[in-house]
Amino acid sequence: MHAHSQALVGELTRKALEFRIDVLNMVLTNESGHIGGSFSVAEILTSLFFHHLRIDPDNPKWPDRDRLVLSKGHACPMLYANLAHRGFFDPAELTTFRSFDSRLQGAPDSNKTPGVEVPAGPLGHGIAIGAGMALALKQRSSKPSSQSAPSSRASAGRVYVVLGDGEIAAGVIWEGALAAAKYRLGNLTAVLDYNGIQQTGATADRLPLEPIADKWRAFGWHVVEVHGHNVAEILDTLDRCDEVHAQPSIIIARTVKGKGVSFMEYDHRWHGKSPNDEEYSAAVAELEKEIAKWQN
Amino acid sequence: MAELVSMRKAYGDALVALGHSHSDVMVLSADVSNSDFSFMFQEAFPERFFDVGIAEQSLVDVAVGLANGGYIPFANTFAAFFASRALEMVRTHLCYGNANVKLMAAYSGLSPSFDGPTHHCITDLAIMRALPRMTVIVPADTVSLTKLLPAVADYEGPVYFRINRNEVPVIYGDDFKPVIGKAHQVRQGADVTIVACGLMVSKAIEAAATLETSGISARILDIHTVKPFDREAVIEAARETGAMVTAEEHSIIGGLGSAVAEVTGEECPVPLRRVGVNDRFAETGPYEAILQGYGLTTQAIADAATSVVKAKGAGAAR
Numbered sequence: 001m002h003a004h005s006q007a008l009v010g011e012l013t014r015k016a017l018e019f020r021i022d023v024l025n026m027v028l029t030n031e032s033g034h035i036g037g038s039f040s041v042a043e044i045l046t047s048l049f050f051h052h053l054r055i056d057p058d059n060p061k062w063p064d065r066d067r068l069v070l071s072k073g074h075a076c077p078m079l080y081a082n083l084a085h086r087g088f089f090d091p092a093e094l095t096t097f098r099s100f101d102s103r104l105q106g107a108p109d110s111n112k113t114p115g116v117e118v119p120a121g122p123l124g125h126g127i128a129i130g131a132g133m134a135l136a137l138k139q140r141s142s143k144p145s146s147q148s149a150p151s152s153r154a155s156a157g158r159v160y161v162v163l164g165d166g167e168i169a170a171g172v173i174w175e176g177a178l179a180a181a182k183y184r185l186g187n188l189t190a191v192l193d194y195n196g197i198q199q200t201g202a203t204a205d206r207l208p209l210e211p212i213a214d215k216w217r218a219f220g221w222h223v224v225e226v227h228g229h230n231v232a233e234i235l236d237t238l239d240r241c242d243e244v245h246a247q248p249s250i251i252i253a254r255t256v257k258g259k260g261v262s263f264m265e266y267d268h269r270w271h272g273k274s275p276n277d278e279e280y281s282a283a284v285a286e287l288e289k290e291i292a293k294w295q296n
Numbered sequence: 297m298a299e300l301v302s303m304r305k306a307y308g309d310a311l312v313a314l315g316h317s318h319s320d321v322m323v324l325s326a327d328v329s330n331s332d333f334s335f336m337f338q339e340a341f342p343e344r345f346f347d348v349g350i351a352e353q354s355l356v357d358v359a360v361g362l363a364n365g366g367y368i369p370f371a372n373t374f375a376a377f378f379a380s381r382a383l384e385m386v387r388t389h390l391c392y393g394n395a396n397v398k399l400m401a402a403y404s405g406l407s408p409s410f411d412g413p414t415h416h417c418i419t420d421l422a423i424m425r426a427l428p429r430m431t432v433i434v435p436a437d438t439v440s441l442t443k444l445l446p447a448v449a450d451y452e453g454p455v456y457f458r459i460n461r462n463e464v465p466v467i468y469g470d471d472f473k474p475v476i477g478k479a480h481q482v483r484q485g486a487d488v489t490i491v492a493c494g495l496m497v498s499k500a501i502e503a504a505a506t507l508e509t510s511g512i513s514a515r516i517l518d519i520h521t522v523k524p525f526d527r528e529a530v531i532e533a534a535r536e537t538g539a540m541v542t543a544e545e546h547s548i549i550g551g552l553g554s555a556v557a558e559v560t561g562e563e564c565p566v567p568l569r570r571v572g573v574n575d576r577f578a579e580t581g582p583y584e585a586i587l588q589g590y591g592l593t594t595q596a597i598a599d600a601a602t603s604v605v606k607a608k609g610a611g612a613a614r
Contacts, residue, residue, distance in 0.1 A: 063365075063366060067364065110393050110394075111393070111394055117364055118360060118361075118364060118395075119389060119392050119393040121388075122384055122388050125360075125385070125388070125389065128353070128357030128358050128361070129358070129360050129361040129364070129389070130361060131354075131357075131358050131361060132357065132358035132359060132360055132361020132362045132363075132364070132365075133361035133362075133365055134361070135346065135358065135361065135362055135365075136361060136362045136364065136365020136366065136367055137365055139322075139365070139367070140365065140366075159361075171353070172351075172353040172354055172357060172385075175348070175349070175351035175353060175354035176354050176357060176358070178351070178354075179346075179348045179349070179351070179354055179358055182348075183346070
C-alpha cells in the first residue's frame with residue numbers, strides 16, 4: 001500500500017513521459033545532447049520536482065529551499081524540462097538548448113539557468129558538494145529562519161543528489177561519502193540512477209560496482225533499493241529517507257537506459273547521439289501512445 | 297635586517313580574528329591544520345571547523361556546498377594540492393560556478409623546503425591566474441596577510457590566497473592599507489622598477505639598497521594581487537623608469553613575470569628580466585639554501601636590475 005494517491009502517481013508518470021518528448025525536441029535542435037541518461041532519470045527527477053522538493057520557482061534562491069544537485073550533468077535535458085514546466089522559466093525556451101546565446105548550456109550552468117544550484121558535467125562532484133550543502137543547512141537549522149517555509153515542514157531545506165552509476169567510479173564520490181557519514185548528514189539523500197550502461201557499454205564491464213548496496217552501507221549510509229521508473233515507490237522511499245536523521249541515505253534506483261522508447265532501451269549508443277527524422281517520429285509515437293494510457 | 301615573523305602563526309591569528317568579526321566564515325581542512333595553523337580557528341570555533349580528511353578534492357567540493365548555503369568557506373591545504381589534485385573542482389565550481397570560496401594555499405613556493413619538490417609549489421600562480429573569475433593574492437609579509445584576510449572575506453567570488461610557511465621579514469607598519477587589485481609602491485625610483493610579490497618583496501627592498509650604492513635608483517611595486525592585475529600601475533612604472541625586473545617565488549613561466557611581460561609587451565615594451573625558478577624542480581634542503589641555489593636572491597635581483605638599466609642605455613644610444 002502506497003502513501004500517495006493514484007491520481008498523483010498517474011500525473012507524475014504522465015509528466016515524465018511528456019518530458020521525454022521535450023528531451024527529444026531539445027536534442028533535435030542542435031543534433032546533440034544525451035537522451036539515454038535523460039530517459040532513465042525521468043521518473044526520479046519528476047517525482048522530486050513535482051512533488052517532493054520544497055522549492056519556490058518565483059524565489060529560486062530562497063535560503064531554506066531544498067537543494068537538487070544533478071551530479072550526472074549530461075542528463076540536463078531532463079533537468080531543464082522539469083525546471084521549465086515547474087515554472088523556473090518558459091518551456092518555450094527549451095528548444096534553445098545548446099544554441100548560441102541560450103541560457104540552457106550543454107551542461108548545467110548555475111549562473112545562467114534559474115533553479116540550477118551548481119555547474120555539473122564533469123562527473124563525480126555531487127556527493128561532496130551535497131555534503132557541503134547539507135552541512136550549511138544543518139548550521140542554518142540551528143538558527144531561526146528569516147523566511148518561513150512554503151510547506152508544512154518548518155525546518156531548513158534538505159539536499160537531494162542524483163547520481164549516475166558510471167560516475168561513481170570517481171574517487172571524490174567516495175571522499176564525499178565518507179565526509180557525509182562523518183558529519184551524520186541525515187538531511188542528505190542521494191538517488192542513484194542505476195541503469196547499468198555508460199558511454200561505451202555496460203558499467204559492469206568498465207568498472208564493476210557490485211555489491212553496490214553493501215559498498216554504501218559500509219561507507220555508513222542508509223541504503224534503500226527501488227524500481228526507478230515506479231513513481232509510487234520513488235515517492236514513498238523519498239519520504240522514508242527524510243525520516244532517517246543520523247546518517248545520509250542513498251536510494252539505489254534500478255532503471256533502464258533509454259527507458260520509454262523501445263529501440264533506445266538498454267543501448268549504449270543512445271547515450272549521446274541525436275535521432276534522425278524517422279527515429280524521432282517513431283520515438284514520439286511510442287511515447288504518445290504511452291501518454292494516452294495515463295490521461296484521466 | 298628586518299624582524300622575522302612566522303607567516304603561518306600570523307595566519308592562524310588572523311583567522312581567529314576573522315572568526316570573531318565574521319560569523320558566516322567556516323573553516324575547512326584536509327588534515328594539515330597543525331601545519332598551516334588553521335587549528336587555532338578550530339580551537340576557538342569548533343562548531344565552525346570541518347576536517348574532511350586527506351581528501352583535497354572533497355575539501356574543495358564541500359566548501360562549494362557551504363558557499364551555496366550562504367557561508368564564506370575558507371578551505372585550507374597546501375598550495376601544491378589546490379593547484380594540482382583539486383584543480384578540476386577549482387575550475388568547474390569555484391571559477392565557472394563563481395562560488396564564494398576562499399582557498400588558503402599554505403606551504404607555497406619553496407617554503408616547505410625540507411619536504412622537497414613534491415610539496416613545493418612553483419606553478420600555482422600560472423595555473424590560478426589563467427582561470428577566469430579567479431582572484432589571486434600573495435601577501436608579502438605578516439602585516440599584509442593580516443590586513444588582506446578580512447578583505448578577502450568581504451570580497452565576493454573565488455580567491456586563491458598564497459601563504460608562506462616560514463618566518464619572513466616584516467616590511468610594513470600598522471599604517472599599511474592594502475587594497476585588493478591595487479599595486480602598492482614600496483619605494484620611489486627613477487631608473488628601474490622591481491615588480492615583486494610575496495617574500496621577494498623583502499629581497500627587492502634589499503636589492504634596491506644595494507643598487508643605490510652603485511647609483512641606480514630602483515622603484516619597487518608590491519603586486520600583492522596578481523589577479524586582477526593592476527595594469528595601470530605597471531604601465532606607469534614602465535613608462536617612467538624604462539626598465540623592469542620581476543621577482544617571484546615561482547617559476548618564471550606563467551606567473552608575475554609573465555603578467556608583467558604581457559602588459560608591458562602590449563603597452564610599453566621596455567628591457568625586462570624575470571627572477572624566479574628557471575623551469576626546473578628544486579630539491580630538499582634549508583629554505584635559504586634552496587632560495588640561494590635556485591636563484592631567488594637579493595643579488596639576482598640587483599644583477600637583473602643592473603642588466604636592464606644597461607640594456608636601456610644601449611637602446612637609447614642607438
